[in-house]
Amino acid sequence: MSHTMTIHLRVWRQAGPEARGRFVAYTVRNVNSNMSFLELLDVLNEKLIHNGDDPIEFDYDCREGICGSCGTVIDGVAHGPQRRTAVCQLHMRHYNDGDTIVVEPWRATAFPVIRDLVTDRSAFDRIVEAGGYVSVDTGNAPDANTIIIPKEELENAFDFAACIGCGACVAACPNASASLFTGAKIAHLAGLPQGKPERKERVVAMVKQMQIEGFGDCSNHAECEAVCPKGISISAIAIMRREYIKAKISP
């Protein structure tokens, strides 16, 4: 069953990285309740293009909630009100006729706005480049079962590997800290035999890169866990700190 509604939007519009941004109000009529939030923006953009206006720029790729490309802050919550979903999987059935929705980009100095709702999240790539990988010998792919990993360890590591790098943790953090993202990478790799040999250099290098990128420091508000579309626990941050202490005590 679907119904239609009228939705009012206040969307952050910013022509470029250096341009001054502002909120622009739009009203979209005949919104189908089965639309996703991004489809609402699509419909609005078609209207804007038809009228000769610039469409609202926003990032997306898979629209299945798994790629981590999309992300806007909706009414003050990263990815909007629906728990454990990226914004592409937020559907309009959660809204009522006549609602006003405020849409903003991720706000962090380390994630500069490129245009409208699109931010540059390459700081995350550089954190991964600093150590969020496992060094392997090149050559033929090794046999799949040469390293046996107990089921529980595997599942724990996978819980952290589920991070899609969307940046909602940074967006939601009152301090714009990247600790959940970085912690998830560290906890994921430190929990697996393949990642253990480089665990000390990894944590030191990744934490340092996080600082260089200009992210804030974590104050343990745990808001990141609440908005994470993959529900990654802040225990990742505790693991990052344990790893850091161990690396500093015996480098």
Place this chain on the structure above:
Amino acid sequence: MFKKLYQSPVGKKIATGITGLGLSGFVLMHMAGNLQYLVGPDKYNEYSHFLISLGPILWLVELGLLVFVIFHMTLGINIWLGKRKARRVHYAVTASAGSPSKKTVSSRSMIYTGIIIGVFLVIHLLSFKYGTYYETMVNGVVMRDLARLMHEKFQNPMYAFGYPAVVLLLALHLRHGIWSAFQSLGATRPSISPFIYVIGGLTGLGIAIGFLIVPLAIYFGIV
């Protein structure tokens, strides 16, 4: 090494956590010490005399506390300044996504409650430690009469209600602070985190109640 610790995002949290827990331990003991006033002014004076007569050991502890306070405050201010740099454009709307978020009035106001406690600390030391020196004799021993000074100060409503107000802010600070310290030291895991959070909050509240009983009891003439 200190400089590196001061700069590292994780190092800062570890240092804030250690100093915070140390200071929490201190306020807990301080609160327990104060409660002896309820037993009687002599008992309280004997206790304070015991501490004063520790001499060099006490000075060492005091120096340690001072270093902890300075570190804890500078790190807290540093983290707060860093957060302002890390988000220069603010959100028009801010909200919380709800549980499991621990973003509360407590966590958002750490810098403000911390600064108030810091200012209070100076006033508090000037009022008592460096306040009027009365003497008394308990069981034949001449000692400082801190109980008299306390009794005198808490006749003033500014002190009698100002102190409880500040210790309630301390409770707010500890509600986030104690759990946060354990998390910063990596001493948490999902199975025990909710307990640490609740116990931290209750400890903060318990410390506040222990502290506010004595001023209010003196003001209302109960002791």
